[in-house]
Amino acid sequence: MLGYIRRNASLLIGVTLLGILAIFMIVGAFTIDTDNAQPLSAPALQPPSWDYPFGTDRQGRDLLAVMVAGTPLTLWVGFVAGIIGVGVGSVLAFTAAYYGGIADTVIRSIADIGLTIPGLLVLIIIAVSLKGSLTVNQMAIVVASLAWLNPTRTIRSQVLTLRERGYVEIARLNGMSGPEIILRELMPNLLPYLSATLVASISGAILAAVGLEFLGLGPVDSPTLGMTLYWVQFNAAIINGWWWWWTAPLVVILMVFLGLFFLTVGLDEIANPRLRRSA
Amino acid sequence: MSLLYVAKRFGVFLLIVWLAASLNFFLPKLSGQDPVESKLMQEASLGGYVHAGIEDMAKEYQHKFGLDRPLWAQYLAYLSDVSRGNLNFSIANYPRTVAGMIRDALPWTIGLLGLTTLFSFTAGTLLGALLAWPGAPRWMRFIMPPLWALHAIPFFLLGLVLMYVFAFQVQVLPIFGGYSAGASTGFTVKFVLDVLRHAVLPALSIVLVSIGGWALAMRGMMVTTMGEDYVTFAEAKGLRSATIFTRYCIRNAILPQTTGLALALGQILSGAVLVEVVFGYPGIGALLFQAIEENDFFLIQGIVFTVIVALGFATFLLDVLYPWLDPRISYRRT
């Protein structure tokens, strides 16, 4: 197993990047005082130094503390929304693909139409309607409300290809009921594919969350990565030359997305052995 | 291609429009907040005092905006307004209409998005196809990893980096806006060049990230297509390499690629919105951001609705174009 990870370069890179982040978060949680992630904890606009390795922002937040506190928050939103998305999506997809008929038409139409609508905009409407600052958990729910659309589509097409395979017919002839077949025959074969979809879903959810926060619709008092970027934009930090303010969240977000991306590719390779041979 | 097919697709489009309008109408109502009242409260508190007359003022505005009628009446009025293109007045920028403000901003977004998407899709698809072909030049392999890594990050993040590098460090390109402040608008060469200069960074943010995605997808499609029996037979027919590459491989791989384009439009737009915010590019995205900041509810509603309609229409166009590419579609029951 470890040998395979070494051969599957994408998986290795993904796991490494995410591993570094995990270590950063865990070590940070034990060593850094996250209270300093609140405003007025430190002198404002300090470039990186020994006291403040990531510098401070205009409102006096210690950016290292912000990163330590904010990264898990952002990832948390992604996980919750992603898991709900794939969970709901799987149920719908399996139902639609296995039972076919009306269920399939309805579910497929909803998913297809839902996908033409740009998710971020609907999220904006929802977030603005719920104005009165969102908490992190509320934002996770908001993002989750749309997160099931893509997984439903992709899982459904995968299940459709599997449904025609011989062992499903045999299971049916053996008298297994629908849900039984889904759970015991189809799902185990789809596990690698489901994992890849889950990681992709998490990535999409984090993207949506960061987007919402960047527009100022996120939990205003939380030091999440997206909110930090919002303050960066609000204070025109780039033009003012306070490079450390945006470098830290940028690097962390980059690592999150790249890590998740390579992880998805790696899992895809496991799910689809045909991809393994091509360069 | 049958008229029935076009009619069906158009019906789906109308359904999307109706859904968007309804969602737009009902979702905010769920929170029980009154946009006018909250806006007025906000203005009043900014002014530093709250006086008794505020409630009466709120009632006046509510009546003017029709918010004191029963829900179903409001809904019907809303639908009829929207179908005539009346998207209400902007709360924050009264008496400007929402439709007017959108009309000013929309061409910028269409220009930016349209051109960048067209370019990324075409260039990316071609690149992807070449990467899959064994006869392609070797140096192309080296382009892939950076493009690959780039495409996983959101557009606006790249925008931030680009802005820092090109507008701040090496002050080559403008930082902000669609054109220089105080420039006289109009179709003069000077103005057009100015616009282009301002569009470079936003466009680059989108293009550099998107190309990798299209290339990767097309390469995957090509690999699958190249394994098909008809490609083997094409080779057995002694066809030239170029013929097989274009007529047998690309011509088939482009089909799922185009479907991918239709599906990605929503995402591309979401990303572009954020890019516009970063660069202050005067399109729909920046307008939306402004509306959010100003709590201008009708403007937000109007923008979201317009965008959904625009995307629905674009998808409709692509749907109608598709049978021209794939002769199997008009043959089968749609």
Next chain:
Amino acid sequence: MSNAAPTPRGQSNAAPVLRVEGLRVAYDHARGPVRAVDDVSFSLSPHERFGLAGESGSGKSTMALSILRMIKPPGRIEGGEVWLEDIELSQLAPDAMRRLRLAGIAMVPQGSMNSLNPVVRIRDQIGDALADHGTKLSRRALAARVRDLLVDVGLPPETGDKYQHELSGGMKQRACIAIAICLRPKVIIADEPTSALDVVVQRQVMETLGRVQAELGAAVILVGHDMGLMAQFVDRLGIMYAGRLVEVAPIGEIITAPRHPYTRLLIESLPSLEKKGGLRGIPGLAPLLRDLPSGCAFHPRCPRAEARCRLEKPAVRPIGPDATVACHFA
């Protein structure tokens, strides 16, 4: 369908149109190279119908592809020579080989599968073959040529305007035959042309194939596993097992007096209308090419096997002018 033809085919004194000598093809596998075609030699006379039969995995399709030099990595042609009249194919530059395909040696694939381009019309799939081989025709002449070809294989002329999904299995197969003969090749390799078709359509397609072959004066290699079909169509039959050509003989001899034990079991397993009784198969399974038994590859399943068969691979021995066999006891 009888074998009676005006000119006796398969005369071994005419110069062969195709000669395969010692062809070896291997696939590079993670655990070592796998020999898919092991030192195969045979020759084809003009107008001759040669059958290449064997079970799945015996290497016969690889043989067909390797004659056309279309083996792709991880496969490679390890050695041997293929002569089309007086041209040795491995000496050709890639572009020369490309031009030889279809014009010199043409392949008829399993057309009812996926062998036709789904988004290009049939007439254009004939047209591009003509164009890429340097045939310059005016539009009208091209249309006429396409029409003639389609009619020749028994298809209505409008077939040219259609796409492949609008055709039935038999029609698709015949369209493939039309493409294969458009440049009047000297050799036609038909790789399982009727495997996915029902019996009635099978007969029609084989009739078409036989007719165009006679008109062109071409030689045909029919690759397949349907012994009944072989018996009705070919002049000589080659039997492949585990990548080797274990027996070659005129069809009459193979049916009545097979020499190799495998051939014998194959013939005996054919159900006959006269003798009633249980079906007889061949015990055991065909070996995986990457896991061949020592010595003679057939010895685990052979009723005549002795100790020698386990140790020594039998060499291919000529028996008479048109026959060979690879067995210690034949």
